[in-house]
Amino acid sequence: MPREVTPSEPPQLVEHFFRHESAKLIAVLTRAFGVRYLDLIEDKVQEAMLAAVQAWRQRGIPTNPAGWIYRVARNRVLDALRREKIHQRALALAHQTEAAIESLVEDWLSEDQLPDSLLRMIFVCCHPGLDRQSQIAMTLKILCGFSISEIARGLLISAEAAKKRVQRAKKTLAQQQIKIDLPPTVELQSRLSVVHDVLYLMFNEGYSTSKGHEPLRDDICEEAARLCHLLCEHKTFSTPETRALLALMLSHAARLDARVDSNGAVVLLAEQDRSLWDRKLIRFAEVWLERSKTDSPSRFHMEAAIALTHCHAASVAETHWPTIIKFYDHLLTIHDSPLYILNRAIARGESGDVDSALAEIESIRNHREMRNYFLLDCAVGRLQELGSNVEAAITAYSAALRASSAPHEQALLNKKLTQLKAS
Amino acid sequence: MAKFMFVYRGGDEGAAEASPEQMQQAMMAWGNWIQSGMEAGWLLDGGDGLKAEGQVVQPDLTVIDGPFAESKELVGGYSMVEAADLAAAVELAKACPMPAAGGTVEVRELAGHTAE
Structure with a gap:
């Protein structure tokens, strides 16, 4: 029996389709009905996506999957509002008739208008009335x-x-009856700066390898960069600081794949195969840093410049440490943090100035943020190694081992100690 | 070659808590399976799903709402497959995404009754 041949490739779902579709629909529907219905809207969007999975798994993906899910979600939200007899109130609060809301929502979902709803939602999720953990x-x-x-x-x-x-x-x-609005002009700078901080921390959460590797954490980095890019495409929010933050994220993201070996174990910067670094992302980072030029650079500018200097080096030994030290000097005038001092000290040691580097680290040892911070003694160990003081290096790495709680860190330190003791 | 019906039951447990990304993975698994079956020719028809709600006509012609089976036992859909024999069809069923999703696949050969 002759079989029908499909004339063209069946429609495929783009990567993270459901994840991003969910965000789009929740943003637009919440903007239409108000933040008080956020839970209900989340539930209905979830139901619509489940219905899509059931409908498509055997019959294939429709030509307009986003439109399919939207129609189901919209109908389910309206049905739920009617059932709960809050329909009229919801419409009244939104100052709209049902038909008007539907056409509004469809406009908001169009490609050119969608970013506006997503940006409003970013400002809601990063509202200053929420604590930092909840914002993330x-x-x-x-x-x-x-x-x-x-x-x-x-x-x-x-x-x-x-x-x-x-x-x-x-x-x-x-409780605070937060509206799905963009911040008013007078609050713009401070509200945008909260969003920057949230995205920066979110990225760092994903990037940190302190508890070993988990692929989902790479997704967090990718998402933080995606949202930052959304800000960069908006005329008001694309400030030099926003652009520098994106450059910073991209220059770190370029090294994501090289940070983990085939067994999922963390690989330190010095031992990474630099051919695995993503040249395209490094290029994007350079472009965004170029576009972020300003007379008063932020900490994101300086951090991005430091990260890119690492990206440009063929190895640790060939890294241009004096440039990095200079960037840290500048960074410390913007934002005084013992972590930056620690990193500058490492850069100093790598550039040959081991004694002053060690002295600087001792000067921050008792800082509140540095207590029981295993990387401090790791840095001392590295510097002692650079100064060929094997005994002192062993002492420092042993102290780091005592302060460390994560198994993969301990494995790295034990490996280091074994190597040193054998030398 | 013989024709088989794959009867799907369950597989939606925990779906309410599934994340969008997990749904994407489920979709991909089904899409790949259907596509490989269509290309290789053993999948005659991807089939369809069945809605959960329905009614049951009793011998005395009374009609009751139902079926009220547990979702695990409820027939949720079917596909049509061609295979050399039952053992070969069962091998194909093992590779479909249903077992991994926590559901079952009942493999039944069509009797092939004809009017002649």
């Missing part, structure tokens, strides 16, 4: 389509804690 959890939940258990896995917290952070945020947003 909400951003992951609402704008990145993470489930509670994915947030927990990504942020290395319990599912219970993740749930609490999201619930706490929703309660505050409802």
Whole structure:
């Protein structure tokens, strides 16, 4: 029996289709009906996506999958509002008739208008009325389509804690009757700076290897960069600082694949195969840093410049350390942090000035943020190695081992100690 | 060659908590399976799903709402497959995404009754 041949390739889903579709629909529908219906809208969007999976798994993906899910979600939201007899009130609060809301929502979902709703939602999730932890959890939940258990896995917290952070945020947003608006001009700088901080921390959460590697954490980095890019494409929010933040994220993201070996173990900067670094992302980072030029560079500018200097070096030995030291000097005038002092000291040691580097580290040893910070003694160990003081290096790495709690860190340190003791 | 019906039950447990990314993975798994079956020719028809709600006509012609089976036992859909024999069809069923999703696949050969 002759079989019908499909004339063209069946429609495929783009990567992260459901994740980003969920964020789009929640942003637009919440903008239409108000933040008080956020829970209901999240539920209905979830239902619509489940319905899509069931409908498509055997029959294939429709030509307009986004439109399919939107229609189901919209109908389910309207049905739920009618059933709960809050329909009229919801419409009245939104000052719209049902038909008007539908046409509004469809406009908002169009390609050129969609960023506006997403940006409003970013400012809601990063509202200054929420604590920092809740801002990050909400951003992951609402704008990145993470489930509670994915947030927990990504942020290395319990599912219970993740749930609490999201619930706490929703309660505050409802109590304070937060509107799905862009910040007024007078608040713009301060509100944008909160968004920067949230995205920066979110990226760092994903990038940190302190508890070993988990692929989901790479997704957090990717999502933070995606949202930052969204800000960069908006005429008001694309400030030099926003652009520098994107450059910073991209220059770190370029090294994501090289940071983990085939067994999932973390690989330190010095030992990374630099041919695995993503040249395209490094190029994008350079372009965005170029576009971020300003007379008053932010810490993101300086951090991006430092990260790119590493990206441009063929090896640790060939890294242009004097440039990095200069950038840290500048960075410390913008934002005084013992972590920057520690990193500058390492750069000093790598450039040959071991004694002053060690002295500088001792000067911050008792700083509140440095207590029990195993990387401090790791840095001392590295500097002592550079100065060929094997005994002192062993002492420092042993201290680092005592301060470390993560198994993969301990494995790295034990390896180091064995090598040193054998030398 | 013989024709078989794959009868799917369950597989939606925990779906309510599934993340969008997990849904994407589920979709991909089904899409790949259907596509490989269509290309190789053993999948005659991807089939369809069945809605959960329905009614049941009793011998006395009374009609009751139902079926009220547990979602694990509820027939949720079917596909049509061609294979050399039952053993070969079962091997094909093992590779479909249903077992990994926590559901079952009942493999039944069509009797092939004809009017002649």
